[in-house]
Amino acid sequence: MTLQDRHRPLTRPAYGRRPECWVPLGAGTNPDAFGLRVGSVPLETGGLLPDVVVAVQTWGTLAPDGSNAVLVEHALTGDTHVVGPPGPGQPTAGWWPGLVGPGAAIDTDRWFVVATNVLGGCRGTTGPATEAADGQPWGSRFPEVTIRDQVRVEALVADLLGIPAWALVIGGSMGGMRAAEWVATYPDRTRAAAVVAACGAATADxxxxxxxxxxxxxxxxxxxxxxxxxxxxxxxxxxxxxxxxxxxxxxxxxxxxxxxxxxxxxxxxxxxxxxxxxxxxxxxxxxxxxxxxxxxxxxxxxxAMATHDIGRGRGGIAKVLRRYTGDLVVAGVDSDRLFPLELSQQLAAAHGRRPAAVIESAHGHDGFLVEVDQVADLVSGQLARLASRHHRRVG
CATH class of the missing domain: 1.10.1740.110 (Rna Polymerase Sigma Factor; Chain: A)
Incomplete structure (x- = not known):
């Protein structure tokens, strides 16, 4: 198997409940991604954002009951291309190399992996550069969106793909914010979450x-x-x-x-x-x-990152996390000055199940991308726990 074969996504999979929602992405976008039209999306600030399209990239095979799906969340300037080489329409290589694939920590022989481009992004999902109904770019008319809005859109994607609940939602930085928001907004659809180099609410800094x-x-x-x-x-x-x-x-x-x-x-x-x-x-x-x-x-x-707060309107972060019964892993980077380790420790303490894991790195916040082996160890252990529980239930 070549490296290209190892990371080749499933671009037009034979799954999903609404095939009429599949749309081609425009020129200059990742050819291994596809578009899903999720319709009009209600926003936290009020109103509807119409005709939202989301870019999606997948790896592996979805189980008949949709139970083996893993959502991988990108950071601020990331996209759907978690792993794989650059190429026409995809100017960058995968941003978490080695984490996803056959035999990797998130083993695509076992797990079905989904990555979306976030609402408001520019890699195939509706954002400021997208044409509005009048044929002109949204530009300054694009509404304020929140992390909560972005997760709501991802839930619509899951619905269209036939995924009732994620086995795992994992992300770092802004992706970790969305992973935490999944725990807060859809605890019953998030069997496990890994929140890496992130926080429950944005800090003043x-x-x-x-x-x-x-x-x-x-x-x-x-x-x-x-x-x-x-x-x-x-x-x-x-x-x-x-x-x-x-x-x-x-x-x-x-x-x-x-x-x-x-x-x-x-x-x-x-x-x-x-x-x-x-x-x-x-x-x-x-x-x-x-x-x-x-x-x-x-x-x-x-x-959107500035307004992130999983406890907003819900009685605070601790109240939100204490009710979550799934498997939550929180990890921080010991040299991170943007998302200091103490933020991860506070989040883990609010959940009250296990202490925050520490990623040792000299590279600061970017350590969550650089120290892939340490992230892989955390994820492997978490997925092993999930598999064990599944086998006990089946038995």
Whole structure:
């Protein structure tokens, strides 16, 4: 089996209850993903978002009773492409390599894996760059959406795929926020959840860093109030600045010091207008993101993260989690300065079943992506517990 075969998704699967809801995705999207039209979606802030389409990518085979489904949630600038190589329409390789596939921690010989592009995104799912009913991009008219709205959309996807409950919902960062929201909103449809490098509610520090990023975009003259999509320009400078801010929070200060220190970029002199190596590193990541991601989606999703709170209107986080009887694993990265480990420890304590797991990494928040082996160990243990309980029930 080649690497490409190992990660080849099931792009037009023979499952699902509403085949008329299947729609092709537009040009420039992941060819291994497909679209599901979930209809009009009620939003937490009021009103309906009409004709929502969600990009979906899958691996493995769904059991006849839908009991073996695992939902993998991406972070802020991620997409449906959890594993696999880049290619036409898919500019990036999988963002959690090695976690999903035959014989992997989430073994697709046993589990059916689903990944969706989040509501408000730009990789096939309805977002600011999507055409509205009038044929024009939503742009500034795209409504405020919340993490709770995004999870509601994912529940509609599960309905269309014939999945009554997820065996496991797992995600890191913004994906971990959605995993936690699944526990809060649909506890009976979430047999297990893994919340990695995330929190139950956004902190003031996270909101502050997010505001700096959204303002960087909105103050770019090419932002045009959010209505730039067919203007021939885009706020790439603002998006690049936002990425520099964000990426600095994603890595740890000791790692940056060890990797770059005060070294100049080769061939440049910071004393004469040149860059330090760490500045060149941030420039590189800014260019990469601006080439593949929509600024409007970046603003929309950052704002959604700021309003994240699984306890909102429910009596608080502890009340929500204490009622959850499924298997909850919470893990944090010991060097994370954006989602400090203490946030994971607080979440685990609120659930009251087991302490938070610690991912050891020098890479800061991005440790949840870098330390795949440690994440895989956590997930393998969790899925083994699920399988054991299933066998006991069957027996």
């Amino acid at each position: 996270q909101i502050a860093w997010g505001q700096a990023q959204t303002l960087a975009i909105e103050q770019d003259p090419d932002w045009r109030g959010g209505d730039y999509h067919r203007s021939g320009v885009s706020p790439d400078q603002g998006l690049g600045l936002a990425r520099r801010i964000a990426h600095t929070t994603y890595r740890s200060a000791p790692e940056l010091e060890e990797r770059f220190g005060r070294s100049p970029q080769p061939g440049e002199d910071p004393m004469r207008g040149g860059r330090f190596a760490v500045e060149s590193y941030l420039d590189h990541h800014a260019r990469k993101l601006s080439a593949r991601f929509d600024a409007g989606s970046y603003v929309t999703l950052t704002r």
